[in-house]
Amino acid sequence: MIYLDNNATTPVDPRVLEVMLPYFTEVYGNAASNDHEMGVTAKRAVDKARDQIASLINAKPDEILFTSGATESDNIALFGVAERYAKEGDHIITCVTEHKAVLDCCQRLEKMGKRVTYLPVDQYGMVDPDAVRQAITPQTILISIMAANNEIGTIAPIAEIGKIAREHEIIFHTDATQAVGHIPINVKAMHIDLLSMSAHKCYGPKGVGALYRGSSPRVRLEPVIYGGGHEKGVRSGTLNVPGIVGFGEALHIAKKEMPKEHDRFWEWTEQMFAYFENELGDVQRNGHPIQRLPHNLNVSFAGVESRGLIVKLKDVAIATGSACTSAKTEPSHVIQALGFGDDRAHTAIRISVGRFNTVDEIGMAIDRVVSAVGDLKKLRV
Secondary structure: OEEOEOOOOOOOOHHHHHHHOHHHHOOOOOOOOOOOHHHHHHHHHHHHHHHHHHHHHOOOHHHEEEEOOHHHHHHHHHHHHHHHOOOOOOEEEEEOOOOHHHHHHHHHHHHOOOEEEEEOOOOOOOOOHHHHHHHOOOOEEEEEOOOEOOOOOEEOOHHHHHHHHHHOOOEEEEEOOOOOOOOOOOOOOOOOOEEEEEHHHOOOOOOOEEEEEOOOOOOOOOOOEOOOOOHHHOEOOOOOHHHHHHHHHHHHHHHHHHHHHHHHHHHHHHHHHHHHHHHHOOEEEOOOOOOEOOOEEEEEEOOOOHHHHHHHOOOEEOEOOOHHHOOOOOOOHHHHHOOOOHHHHHOEEEEEOOOOOOHHHHHHHHHHHHHHHHHHHHHHO
């Protein structure tokens, strides 16, 4: 199997696993137990991970709150702000191409009486900062725009949107799950108040994530989970020490290796697209050609249904879109939002390369995709 679905999840880096292992069987203390050395040692490990994660995004360690993953972080951010600032307003601004973890929260908030504006995107999946500005009302309490799209890889103008939010004293949240560890993120320079992230998207373990919450007095959250007051009272529950240690190490590695990986992944995805164009002709790129994640390539092969292509490519792991919606048969809401119609959405596939792919694998995958698409096109004749 050639694994090219790294936007869905990445394998745990062996270096990450190595630092995690002692915290399962040797240093197994509860990080909240300060009465003995085992608990204190676990807390030190958690604190080190906070430092490592904060360092990558230019945050302070005490601004990092650990969760079970980005979905939980998104829920805490949206519901936490909506409840905390209910007396100040009831309006939220987001985007039609957000991950379901944000969209489903927004739909739930609408049922609770909140008002949500879903901004459109252009043909590249880019949201217009001016549209964000124009959508603001005196009742707006939160703007939530994802940093990089999980299906098409388009990188949003986060710094511009953050500046607009700051000018209007509105809390700005970004789901940066696909961005953290892959492209530079600076929460201070980008005026980000809340940021969601997950370890398993950047070669760390599943089941652990974090929410960055800026330390400004105006950024406050009502808890979504109660019971013990862990993580500054925002997210109660015993901390996943091995997972947190792994998350910290994963981002420590990413900080060192991100520039080199960026160049390598960009070369591979551009090579793929060029080869597909030359060999197959009628191929469309979905997403921005330049402002995109380097490891993401989303393409539509005209006349070739994506599900059929995936079935034919039994030894190449690719996807039709978000892993969180892969059980559904509807076309991608992200591709539909680009305005090209259902046919393009039904023929879109996502290829996402990663750290443990090789040059040989990329070459073999290209050949197998071209062969499979060619075979499926012949069946239509």
